Amino acid sequence: MAPKEGEAPPRTILEFLGRASAFLANRGIPSARLDAEVLLAHVLGVRRLDLYLEHERRLAPREVDAYRDLLRRRGEREPVAHLTGEREFFGLRFRVSPAVLVPRPETEGLVEEALDFLRGREAEGRGTLAADVGTGSGCVAVALARGIPSLRLLATDRSSAALAVARENARAHGVERRVRFARADFLEAVLDRSLDLVVSNPPYVDPAGKDALPPEVRDHEPPEALFVPAADPLAFVRALATGAARVLRPGGLLLLEIAAGSREAVEAELLRSGLREVSFRRDLAGFDRIARSGPG
Ligand SMILES: C[S@@+](CC[C@H](N)C(=O)[O-])C[C@H]1O[C@@H](n2cnc3c(N)ncnc32)[C@H](O)[C@@H]1O
Incomplete structure (x- = not known):
């Protein structure tokens, strides 16, 4: 999910969700937005709803790394439940x-x-x-x-x-x-x-x-x-x-x-x-x- 040339890197929850959904959709994942939300909520330890309540929150560098890793694996078609463990x-x-x-x-x-x-x-x-x-x-x-x-x-x-x-x-x-x-x-x-x-x-x-x-x-x-x-x-x-x-x-x-x-x-x-x-x-x-x- 690396930013393309000339594209500002995402910082907030909402920006990450937009970028992550596009990344997963590009890899043919049918439920791209939902999966992007579930995985980000998992990384942050919050409910999906909280992502929207706190949409301006910025991600810490270790949260970005963890999210990128899960998105890469989801892009390789690992099931969401295997990535979250539940x-x-x-x-x-x-x-x-x-x-x-x-x-x-x-x-x-x-x-x-x-x-x-x-x-x-x-x-x-x-x-x-x-x-x-x-x-x-x-x-x-x-x-x-x-x-x-x-x-x-x-x-x-x-x-x-x-x-x-x-x-x-x-x-x-x-x-x-x-x-x-x-x-x-x-x-x-x-x-x-x-x-x-x-x-x-x-x-x-x-x-x-x-x-x-x-x-x-x-x-x-x-x-x-x-x-x-x-x-x-x-x-x-x-x-x-x-x-x-x-x-x-x-x-x-x-x-x-x-x-x-x-x-x-x-x-x-x-x-x-x-x-x-x-x-x-x-x-x-x-x-x-x-x-x-x-x-x-
Ligand atoms: C379709 S899964 C169902 C798992 C769970 N009950 C569910 O509904 O999510 C079938 C399960 O049957 C087990 N299984 C396959 N052959 C079996 C056998 N001969 N005796 C007992 N369990 C078996 C598999 O290991 C697997 O866990």
């Missing part, structure tokens, strides 16, 4: 790192569905036990534990680096006593029919479409959090469905986030695994995004 999800702030998927807004639908179900169980006076499979940053498990104070959860992932981030998030939100973390393949850590709810946002991206993904996703997010096996794209749905059919109590629920356009294939797989009453919830873009089913 992302908001369901009104809570989560630490993220390159070891975990950056929590997505569509996954908030999974939490809403799960909370609806769990509140119903609570109203019937039942204690509840749930599993979040492929917990990543822990965003789903932690949001559920925060939403239902009596809930106990098992959160599993195959990645120990992801589990370390998830544990940190559980501690930061004060729910670490109610969430047990386990490094496990899907539901293998559950031995008996003891769960009321299984939630999962499993990997569901077809590796054949890898080149079409935004560089932020393709080059920076963990492949094991994104891609299904090329030879068997429904392998994860099948593993979760057969696992859920084995561990869910009568009246229990499996909630799965699924790929856009996969509704029919997912429904067939859930029914084949012995689950029933399959239904779907759409996301804001109109795609069937959450599959619900249970053992009946």
Whole structure:
């Protein structure tokens, strides 16, 4: 973001924001202004709104250096959440790192569905036990534990680096006593029919479409959090469905986030695994995004 010849160097917050947005837009970043604001607020340790309340404030030299470094990395398409180390999800702030998927807004639908179900169980006076499979940053498990104070959860992932981030998030939100973390393949850590709810946002991206993904996703997010096996794209749905059919109590629920356009294939797989009453919830873009089913 070096000044061009004959151009005065930026000094105030507002001048830096203008220059930084143009720099990011030039590098093809679609949300250039927003990203310039988020990164500057991060460097200065203030809220985005404060940038405008204090727009005449001058930046100190070390703030300029830190901002330039983040803008350069953003220009190389590192995700904003990796640069700030955090992302908001369901009104809570989560630490993220390159070891975990950056929590997505569509996954908030999974939490809403799960909370609806769990509140119903609570109203019937039942204690509840749930599993979040492929917990990543822990965003789903932690949001559920925060939403239902009596809930106990098992959160599993195959990645120990992801589990370390998830544990940190559980501690930061004060729910670490109610969430047990386990490094496990899907539901293998559950031995008996003891769960009321299984939630999962499993990997569901077809590796054949890898080149079409935004560089932020393709080059920076963990492949094991994104891609299904090329030879068997429904392998994860099948593993979760057969696992859920084995561990869910009568009246229990499996909630799965699924790929856009996969509704029919997912429904067939859930029914084949012995689950029933399959239904779907759409996301804001109109795609069937959450599959619900249970053992009946
Ligand atoms: C799409 S990410 C979801 C992360 C988080 N739940 C979220 O919604 O942001 C999928 C997660 O599943 C994990 N995973 C992949 N294969 C797995 C397996 N066989 N068993 C358990 N977890 C797995 C990945 O490591 C990754 O953290």
